[in-house]
Amino acid sequence: MLGVVIELKSDLHRCLQQAREVVVGKLCGLGEYDVRRPLTTTGTNLLGLVKHLTGCEAGYFGEVFGRPFDEKLPWLQQEDDPVVDMWATSAESRSEIVERYHRVCAHADATIAALDLTAVGAAAWPSGPVTLHRVLVHMTAETHRHAGHADIVRELVDGAAGMRAGVPNLPERDAGWWHQHRHRVEQAARRAAEGG
Known part of the structure; x- marks a missing residue:
């Protein structure tokens, strides 16, 4: 049974690490x-997603288990902007945000x-006691959710699609094929909206 628990922990951890790589990888090759460019009405942007996940990892794998991350996250001191963690100011450098994320992830990994997965911590949300297992599942889901946001935002920025460099996770087709595919999907949506 212990072997199964260890395998579960390593599987969850590996899934979290893969999602982290995807989120950071979406920044590669961009100016x-x-x-930083907001591409949704709520301002979703690639660097902001990394900044947001930094705070999530620091809180869930730090404060919750009495193992606080040893750096202050400066944006947490700003109470006037409820989404301050979702975007980067012009004074915050990309390298500063990404390097802090890597440090937070190393702290979380520790x-x-x-x-053990059964270790109990105290979370503000969800309120009350939580196990490492629950936090690991939550952060894996949270990071994959934002990796999906990053997929879409990156595709809107420059058309780059797929999981990450070297792992496209999409059929290998040329731009013309994808253009025709998009047209087929658009036509199907229009026909459905018109009643068939």
Whole structure:
């Protein structure tokens, strides 16, 4: 049974690490404007997703288990902007945000390695006691959710699609094929809206 629990922990951790790589990988090859550019009505942008996940990992794998991350996250001191963690100011450098994310992830990895899945911490949300297992599942889901946002935002920025460099996770087709595919999908949507 212990082997199954260890395997479960390592599987969950590996899934979290894969999602982290995807989110950071979506920044590759883009300039400052494009990593910060808001492409939804709520301002979703690539660098903001990394900044947001930094706070999530620091909180869930740090504060919750009494293992606080040793750096202050400066944006948490700003109470006037409820979504301050979802975008980068012009004064915040990309390297500063990404490097802090890597440090937070290393801190989270140390917490995951040090504790059993049954270790209990105290979370503000969801309120009350939580196990490392629950936090690991939650953060894996949260990071994959934002990796999906990053997929869409990156495709809107420059058309780049797929999981990450070297792992496209999409059929290998040329731009013309994808254009025709999009047209087929658009036509199907229009016909359905018109009643068939």
